[in-house]
Amino acid sequence: MKASDEKNGTPAPDAPGVGMLQRAFAVIRALGEGQAEGSRVTALAKAVGLTQATVHRILHALIAEGVVEQDEASKRYRLSVDFFSLAAQAGNPSRMRTLCRPALLRLCASLGDTIFLLVKSSFDAVCLDMCEGPFPIRSFTGDVGGRVALGVGQGSLAILAFQPEEEREEIIRYNVPRLHNYGVFDEVYLRTEIERVRAQGYAGRNSGLIDGMAGVAVPILDRSGHALGALSVGTLSTRLGEDRLPMVVELLKRQASTIGPQINPFDVAVRRPVHGLTRAMATRPLSGPAQ
Known part of the structure; x- marks a missing residue:
């Protein structure tokens, strides 16, 4: 399969990075639908159907981009203020x-x-x-x-x-x-x-x-x-x-x-x-x- 759709230029499902991008958005959606106090890795992994190790890697990548944060006391993850600011702009x-x-x-x-x-x-x-x-x-x-x-x-x-x-x-x-x-x-x-x-x-x-x-x-x-x-x-x-x-x-x-x-x-x-x-x-x- 080609890495892009010839008609509209969008990446094909098996293009490099697309799978990880889809997984990252699945984690973001799960965080958005989760509890106000945040979610644990175990709950997120179950919600999105991925291993805890994979979800942990995705979370830390999202933290690096500023769209997710981790509460130091509870160790739960939640969407950051920067994420909501970006969403509000769009x-x-x-x-x-x-x-x-x-x-x-x-x-x-x-x-x-x-x-x-x-x-x-x-x-x-x-x-x-x-x-x-x-x-x-x-x-x-x-x-x-x-x-x-x-x-x-x-x-x-x-x-x-x-x-x-x-x-x-x-x-x-x-x-x-x-x-x-x-x-x-x-x-x-x-x-x-x-x-x-x-x-x-x-x-x-x-x-x-x-x-x-x-x-x-x-x-x-x-x-x-x-x-x-x-x-x-x-x-x-x-x-x-x-x-x-x-x-x-x-x-x-x-x-x-x-x-x-x-x-x-x-x-x-x-x-x-x-x-x-x-x-x-x-x-x-x-x-x-x-x-």
């Missing part, structure tokens, strides 16, 4: 966070609930930003940077429902097996929910997969009517009754309708061509809900 694709932040603040102040900005990332929805309200809630994506399979949760479902048809179909085919991790999903249920969202223009449930929690979301649409992201409200089920739901939906739609036209339609950062989806996610492990 964490504003297509100006989405900057563009949407005022809307999140307005909605949070008006509704008194937690507001999420979700964007599409291949077969997942990622929480790009959030504005926390006063009520303690749980969500599938968790904090900023958390991700969930497209179709799970209101924001994710709103994004999926308004994808171009061909792309939506490929996502459904890929994600249906993953949805089994969430307990109650099958393809018929998912397609029924998608049609419901497309008909009413929003995804909303007074009760859902997380006990006591409720949510409603509207897509952020481009000029073609395709979703680039979603604005979502997460709240207690007691705060999203039939009397309040129409008002919440109206406020969300009003903000989303002002954001969509401001997004550059030629910005490739918000486009994920359907032919690139499978390749991008082919080696990604399946994951359950992040709460």
Whole structure:
């Protein structure tokens, strides 16, 4: 096999250094998903399926690059402040966070609930930003940077429902097996929910997969009517009754309708061509809900 892809110049899977790079990113992801106080080598090795010696070498290489640090007292490893600083610099694709932040603040102040900005990332929805309200809630994506399979949760479902048809179909085919991790999903249920969202223009449930929690979301649409992201409200089920739901939906739609036209339609950062989806996610492990 050649060391590079002749079409796009990207390294082939067996190119020198690629395997170690993939292992390093697996360790970084495991650290990001680990406990706040850090992780031990044994736990990281088990999480990524590598030997402790290999993980130890990778960790020390990452420490040398300043993206990982080790607590002197507990000997646990965690991502460094420099890593989060670098991530923050890169964490504003297509100006989405900057563009949407005022809307999140307005909605949070008006509704008194937690507001999420979700964007599409291949077969997942990622929480790009959030504005926390006063009520303690749980969500599938968790904090900023958390991700969930497209179709799970209101924001994710709103994004999926308004994808171009061909792309939506490929996502459904890929994600249906993953949805089994969430307990109650099958393809018929998912397609029924998608049609419901497309008909009413929003995804909303007074009760859902997380006990006591409720949510409603509207897509952020481009000029073609395709979703680039979603604005979502997460709240207690007691705060999203039939009397309040129409008002919440109206406020969300009003903000989303002002954001969509401001997004550059030629910005490739918000486009994920359907032919690139499978390749991008082919080696990604399946994951359950992040709460």
